[in-house]
Amino acid sequence: MDIVVTVLSSLAEQLQKPTLAFLIAGMVLAAMGSKFEVPEPVYKFIVILLLLKVGMGAGIAVRDANFLELFVPALGAAFVGITIVLLGSRTLARRKGISEVDALATVGLFGAVSASTLAAGMAILDDAGMFYEGFIGALYPFMDIAALVTAIVMARMSAARRAAGSVTVNAGGTMTAGGGSGMGGPGKGVIEEGLLKNILVDTLRSPAISALLAxxxxxxxxxxxxVYGSFYEPLFRGLLSILMLIMGMEAWARVSEMRKVAHAYILYGVTAPLIHGMIGFGAGLIAHELTGFSAGGVVLLAVMAASSSDISGPPTMRGALPDANPSAYVGTSTGIGTPVAILSIPLFIALAETFIG
Incomplete structure (x- = not known):
């Protein structure tokens, strides 16, 4: 009974935080038929500012870290982010009735990192007196960017394959419409190779990812x-709240799409943080064996893997995958995944004490 109360209280706390509260406010405005509107150029400007800020903060953290100590955990963090997206593409994205682009946007956020959950993990370790490396914050962009780019590329690849599904490569090398060439048909590998290259280049050049990388x-x-401290940092939370308001209105306009498959997102939101956290914990154990990565570092890598992005992810997905439904990816990640991830922190601490001491 206590665990149920804890989960409900954690969920209620998340509902009061700006990220989810403004999302819900936008949904309420849309439900009331409000004519509230943010001009598209203003929206794009807000997204660029947000992503420049997130990218700069990550770059500063990486620059201030010791590269040799950072390398193995950073490689593990990137691997975990990509693995989470690939796993989600084989589970949530395969569920009947679920849009593949919605699923990949959702798993992309779950592969990325929540700064607030990471901060909660650090605070809990500080209270417990458990040591962790000072460069832990610098692992954030490695997992974050790896997961987001992987999810976006996979979603665009899927959309491009569907659009080109009727293209057939003839024996003479010409292409005609009206039916695929089948598995292993002539020219399939060439088409896939060119498709992947073009989409990857297009993704890296997209406004959202370009701003993040810049x-x-x-x-x-x-x-x-x-400039980071005087301009970007003070504006960040306010601009994020406006973005969430916009996404909430969009979510309400498309909420009917969610009714038949909401149970699948709830199940994923409850179970994914635990599974992902265990993947992160395993990567942390490998880093511990190879470099002496601390027990606290292993715990925080697991916490990052268990978390789901509430800052960099939503604007990136909104900019790169405009067809994805915000009620799916933001609602699942922030509304369900975040409380579960925070509640799982003591589990990862207990595991670290058991396996590392």
Missing amino acids: GLALGLLSDPKS
Whole structure:
């Protein structure tokens, strides 16, 4: 009974936080038929500012870390982010009635990182007196960007394959419409190879990912701390709240799409943080064996894997996958995944004490 009360209280707390509260406010406005509207150019400007800020913060953290100590855990973090997306593409995205683009946007957020959940994990370890490396925050972008880019590329690949599904490669090398060439048909590998390259390049050039990578490069290669602290940091939460309001209105407009498959998202939101956390814990154990990565570091890598993005992920998905339903990916990640991830932190601490000591 106590665990039920804890889960409900954690969920109620999340509902009061700006990310989810403004999303719900937008849904209420849309349900009331409000004419509230944010002009598209203003929306795009907000997204660019948000992603530049996230990228710069990550770049500054990476630059200030010891590269040799950071390398193995960072490689593990990127691997975990990609693995989570690939796993989700074989589970949630395969459920009957679920849109593949909605599923991949959702698993992309679950593969990315929640800064608030990571901060909660650090605070719990501080209270417990458990040591962890100072560069832990620098692992954030490796898992975050790896997961988001993987999910976006997979979603675009899927959409492109569906659009080109009627293209047939003839024996003479010409293409005609009206039926695929079948498994292993002539030219299939060439088409897939060119398709992947074009979509990957297009993804990296997209406004959302470009802004994120530009911010990362600025944080790594320059010294933007003064403008970061005086301009981007103070504006961040306010701009994020406006973005959530916009996404809430969009979510309500498409809520009917969710009614038949909501149970699948609830099941994923409850179970995924635990499974993903165990994947992150395993990667942390490998880093511990190879480099002496601390028990606290292993716990926080598991916490990052268990968390789901509430900052960088939603605007990135909104910009890169506009057809994805925000009520699916934001509602599942922030509304369900975040409370479960926070509640799982003591489990990862107990596991670290058992396996590492």
